[in-house]
Amino acid sequence: MDLLIVFAVVLAVVAFVGAPLRGRARGLDPDAAARAELADLEAAKDAKYREIRDAELDQRTGKLSEEDHRALDAELRVEAIALLKRIDVARARLGAAAADASDAPEAATPPSSVG
Amino acid sequence: MNPSRKRRIRLVAALTAALLAASALVYTSFSAGSDEQTASQLLDGAVAGRTYTLAGTVKDHSVTRSGGVVWFSVLDPHKPVAVRVRYTGIVPDPFREGRGVMVQVRRQGDLFVGEKDSMVTKCPSKFQVAPPRSSSSPAASIT
Amino acid sequence: MATVGRALLIIAFAVALYGLGASLYGAFAGGRAWVDSGRRAVYALAGVLTLAFAVMEAAFLRSDFSFSVVASHSSTTTPTFYKATAAWSSQEGSLLLWVWLLSIWSSLALALTRRRVREVAPVATAVLMTFGAFFLMLTVFWANPFQTLAQPPSEGTGLNPLLRHPAMMFHPPMLYSGYTLFSIPFAFAIGALVTRRLNAEWIVSTRRFALAAWLCLGIGIVLGARWSYTELGWGGYWAWDPVENASLLPWLTGTAFIHSIMIQERRGMLKVWNASLVLATGTLAILGTFLVRSGILDSIHAFGASTLGVPFLILIGAMVLGSVALVVWRRADLRSEHQLDSLLSREAVFLLQNVVLVALAFIVWWGTFFPLISEIFTGTKASVGPPWFDKYIVPLAFVIVALSGIGPLVPWRRLTLASVRRGFVIPLAAALVTWGALLLVPGAWAQPKPAAFAGVVAFVLASVVQELWRGMRARQASARESAPVALAGVMRRNRRRYGGYVIHAGFAVLLLGVAISSSFQHAKDVSLTPGQSTRVDGFDIKYVRATASATAEKISLGAVLDVSKGGKQVATLRTTRGFYPSQDVTQGIVGRFFGGESESQVGLRAGFGRDIWTVINPNLTPLAGIIDQGNRTFARAMTGIVRGGASQQALTELYALRDQAIAAVAHRFVSNPWPADFRFIVSPLATWIWIGAIITFLGGLLALWPAPAAARRRVTAGYAARVARELARTTQ
Numbered sequence: 001m002d003l004l005i006v007f008a009v010v011l012a013v014v015a016f017v018g019a020p021l022r023g024r025a026r027g028l029d030p031d032a033a034a035r036a037e038l039a040d041l042e043a044a045k046d047a048k049y050r051e052i053r054d055a056e057l058d059q060r061t062g063k064l065s066e067e068d069h070r071a072l073d074a075e076l077r078v079e080a081i082a083l084l085k086r087i088d089v090a091r092a093r094l095g096a097a098a099a100d101a102s103d104a105p106e107a108a109t110p111p112s113s114v115g
Numbered sequence: 116m117n118p119s120r121k122r123r124i125r126l127v128a129a130l131t132a133a134l135l136a137a138s139a140l141v142y143t144s145f146s147a148g149s150d151e152q153t154a155s156q157l158l159d160g161a162v163a164g165r166t167y168t169l170a171g172t173v174k175d176h177s178v179t180r181s182g183g184v185v186w187f188s189v190l191d192p193h194k195p196v197a198v199r200v201r202y203t204g205i206v207p208d209p210f211r212e213g214r215g216v217m218v219q220v221r222r223q224g225d226l227f228v229g230e231k232d233s234m235v236t237k238c239p240s241k242f243q244v245a246p247p248r249s250s251s252s253p254a255a256s257i258t
Numbered sequence: 259m260a261t262v263g264r265a266l267l268i269i270a271f272a273v274a275l276y277g278l279g280a281s282l283y284g285a286f287a288g289g290r291a292w293v294d295s296g297r298r299a300v301y302a303l304a305g306v307l308t309l310a311f312a313v314m315e316a317a318f319l320r321s322d323f324s325f326s327v328v329a330s331h332s333s334t335t336t337p338t339f340y341k342a343t344a345a346w347s348s349q350e351g352s353l354l355l356w357v358w359l360l361s362i363w364s365s366l367a368l369a370l371t372r373r374r375v376r377e378v379a380p381v382a383t384a385v386l387m388t389f390g391a392f393f394l395m396l397t398v399f400w401a402n403p404f405q406t407l408a409q410p411p412s413e414g415t416g417l418n419p420l421l422r423h424p425a426m427m428f429h430p431p432m433l434y435s436g437y438t439l440f441s442i443p444f445a446f447a448i449g450a451l452v453t454r455r456l457n458a459e460w461i462v463s464t465r466r467f468a469l470a471a472w473l474c475l476g477i478g479i480v481l482g483a484r485w486s487y488t489e490l491g492w493g494g495y496w497a498w499d500p501v502e503n504a505s506l507l508p509w510l511t512g513t514a515f516i517h518s519i520m521i522q523e524r525r526g527m528l529k530v531w532n533a534s535l536v537l538a539t540g541t542l543a544i545l546g547t548f549l550v551r552s553g554i555l556d557s558i559h560a561f562g563a564s565t566l567g568v569p570f571l572i573l574i575g576a577m578v579l580g581s582v583a584l585v586v587w588r589r590a591d592l593r594s595e596h597q598l599d600s601l602l603s604r605e606a607v608f609l610l611q612n613v614v615l616v617a618l619a620f621i622v623w624w625g626t627f628f629p630l631i632s633e634i635f636t637g638t639k640a641s642v643g644p645p646w647f648d649k650y651i652v653p654l655a656f657v658i659v660a661l662s663g664i665g666p667l668v669p670w671r672r673l674t675l676a677s678v679r680r681g682f683v684i685p686l687a688a689a690l691v692t693w694g695a696l697l698l699v700p701g702a703w704a705q706p707k708p709a710a711f712a713g714v715v716a717f718v719l720a721s722v723v724q725e726l727w728r729g730m731r732a733r734q735a736s737a738r739e740s741a742p743v744a745l746a747g748v749m750r751r752n753r754r755r756y757g758g759y760v761i762h763a764g765f766a767v768l769l770l771g772v773a774i775s776s777s778f779q780h781a782k783d784v785s786l787t788p789g790q791s792t793r794v795d796g797f798d799i800k801y802v803r804a805t806a807s808a809t810a811e812k813i814s815l816g817a818v819l820d821v822s823k824g825g826k827q828v829a830t831l832r833t834t835r836g837f838y839p840s841q842d843v844t845q846g847i848v849g850r851f852f853g854g855e856s857e858s859q860v861g862l863r864a865g866f867g868r869d870i871w872t873v874i875n876p877n878l879t880p881l882a883g884i885i886d887q888g889n890r891t892f893a894r895a896m897t898g899i900v901r902g903g904a905s906q907q908a909l910t911e912l913y914a915l916r917d918q919a920i921a922a923v924a925h926r927f928v929s930n931p932w933p934a935d936f937r938f939i940v941s942p943l944a945t946w947i948w949i950g951a952i953i954t955f956l957g958g959l960l961a962l963w964p965a966p967a968a969a970r971r972r973v974t975a976g977y978a979a980r981v982a983r984e985l986a987r988t989t990q
Contacts, residue, residue, distance in 0.1 A: 002259070002261050002262045002265075005262050006262060006265040006266070006269070009265075009266065009269060009306060009309065010269060013269060013273060013302045013305075013306065016298055016301070016302055017273070017276065017295055017298045017299050017302050018295065019295075019298065020290075020291045020292075020294035020295045020298065021291050021292070021295050032376065032377060033377075035376065036376060036377045036455060036459075039374060039375070039376070039459050040455065040457045040458055040459045041458075042459075043374075043457070043458035043459040043461075043462050044457065044458035046458075046462075047458050047461075047462075047523050047524070049981075051524055051670075054670075054752075054755070055670075057729065057732065057752060057755070058669050058670075060728075060732035060735070061725065061728035061729055061732055062677070062680040062681065062728055063667070063668075063669045063677050063680070063681060064669050064677065065674065065676050065677065068669075068674060068677075072671065077981060080981045081981060084981060118597070122597065133613075133617075136617070137620065140620075140621060140624060140650065141624070143646070144624060144625065144628055144642050144646065145632065145636075145640075147642050147645075147646045148628060148632055148640030148641060148642050148646075149640060149641065149642075149643070150632075150638045150639070150640045151629075151638065151639045151640065151641065168641070179879070180877050180878075180879055204783070205491065205492050205783075205937065206491075206875070207490070207491070207492065208420055208490055208491050208856065208857050208858060209420065209855075211855070
């Protein structure tokens, strides 16, 4: 009985763990580095948006004066735009495949306005 | 002064301050620390009037209590020597014969008087596998 | 079933080694399929270990004494709840718990990040599987939880009565969750350093787990303190004991990391510092796990020497050397992108807070390891006690709390005079008002430190309330909602920020409780007989009557006490001391029921204003004579029965008589009570320690709670649109 349980567990583990190795193409993904860079930029962009939002909240709760906020907001937006440009470059490098795979919701960004 | 030089100076200043603070800490710990003494060390070298930290195991069948006072003997870990301690104050819950203790004491002749509330007992070793009593004789298992 | 358990551990060990190899191979040569297989190995590990853990639990619950751990840590008379939790009161069981929790949290981390950090995750998996393999190696080769006994006893040793407390049973799982969760940011940091991907993506993944680890570890620490306060007979909750300190060390550096990572997120600064912090935190978590079971430091908890010391030291040594080497090797990638704009900015406050926290960690570490250090340099083991710790920790804790109030008021990048005026006036006023009000309280300023601290706490609380108020008003300005709805809304939309504020408030309250309850405490040791009274801090405490009970599990001798003030009844306290039987037959048939472990049931009346705490220490010496007599009588009877053939019926009758005798002996405490020693402690505001802790953890939950995905996408899309419009404008 004990032996049966152990055997069953071993079978299950081997089947589960080995599944990805059966049938899938092996070898390194040539696009891995580019994909990783894109993901990094997307994360940096999200962080930048959060900064913009935080600055707005800071202004509305009195930590930043109107003037200071305007200056900071402009600075952050410039940084965000730079990131968007780099994202577009990275996407272009990956080609159409990367644009499909990426799960960023950029529905509102008109791609044609990018130079 | 260019900004990178200013930054380097700031960094060096900060590190120096940290080093000085750490040194001060280290120095005070050596002067504030109290050495642990064994029973034999106390018997040989303890001077009346000074406080020492006695560390050792409580000798079996040596514990008596009367009123708020506990009397017990502390064994030396390496030699067959024990010192008698008289202690008042909080007795930690795990305190028992055979347990490790640490207590601040002062010498009074051959007796050592424990400082109030200074006793610490080692928790019984959870992580030492104590062989449980296996039933060998019927008498043993039924008591 | 024990063989199944052992086999499962060996399978788990093999799976861990496979996961380690597959992930590394997949990361550098074999590609995605191998990486996926490696990740699945982590899931499989969690599954196998869950089965193994279930086997162990089942053995405890059915009191299967063929399992060595069950025989030495449980008994048939142990209540079911404690049977289940006794599993981790042993070395072997606690190691299994640790590696099981590691597998669960690792599975969660990898599942949540399976579409992100694709380069870092495989290396992180390999690191986590290394930890798993290490702990499994210990359980397979040295500390087997499924060890069996050739001759199982009919009764187990039972759980140490000091551990029969709900807090003590949740304390290890919480602590271990904290430790294992901290190994995840550690693993991801190693992965990021190796693959040179130390940027935004790594930060996002790491930060959440660091916060979760911080939360769990904090809960574990507080549970331990609560146990000490309500279970141990000394009335304190923190003794700067090495094991307590060991769990505090990663918590301190983890707190520093959670703050300083925000600077890296925004400004790309402090990369070397952050990498070092997170690696140090992971190492300290393993060090904490090691300290508890090594016996290298004398402490109340030093669990005696064990054979596991050497493997742990090797692992910790490897972690330290490897971390230093990695950071030095990748220092080019860790260069800061920006510099500090101004010394008057939130970045600067965070930096100062970090320095203070690391200083605190160093002090705690130094004091904890001092016996070893002094032995190395002077040849004798010396130790430093709580006064040494307090001398350095208290002023720094002051600074930390003050900074936690100042930080949220200071904007990022640079502080202006206008923002000082807008932000600091109300909190400063609150501090001044508090200090002034305390002048009116007699004796408050007799202890200047806690009084000054109260002002600092008032500053923090006022700043938090101010922030909540202003956030609510800001939302109301645009959303037209009622106050409570607006407050909930703004907190929900900005969880990190407001969660953090709540944490600061809770922590300030907690430390205030610590400061006031310890500085203004009144304690008294007194011997009383029923009918006698004593007075402590204005309270009259009367020993009303003695109590006694005897069950198969333990004998309890206790007292009922009445507390009154100015003639009015305030509380009734009940305290007992429990005596558990020992297995030592030399103490006599009756005597051994009074000669085993003892523990206190604290009589506690907690209140918002003060706690009244008491324990009884009934002296057993007056019973010595009758116990002796009982021993002799029953020994004679036993000899007679054994000689007559030891019939089961005769034995059963004898046991019944023995139990009656023991109950009668115990009852003497009630019928002929003798003076018992009591310790009374009145601590003002002690309950606020626990209230502050609860507030802190609620804040942590809020900060940790993920925003719903839909809201996140809405927000992102909104900002994308705005920025895109900018983009369109600039390119034209």
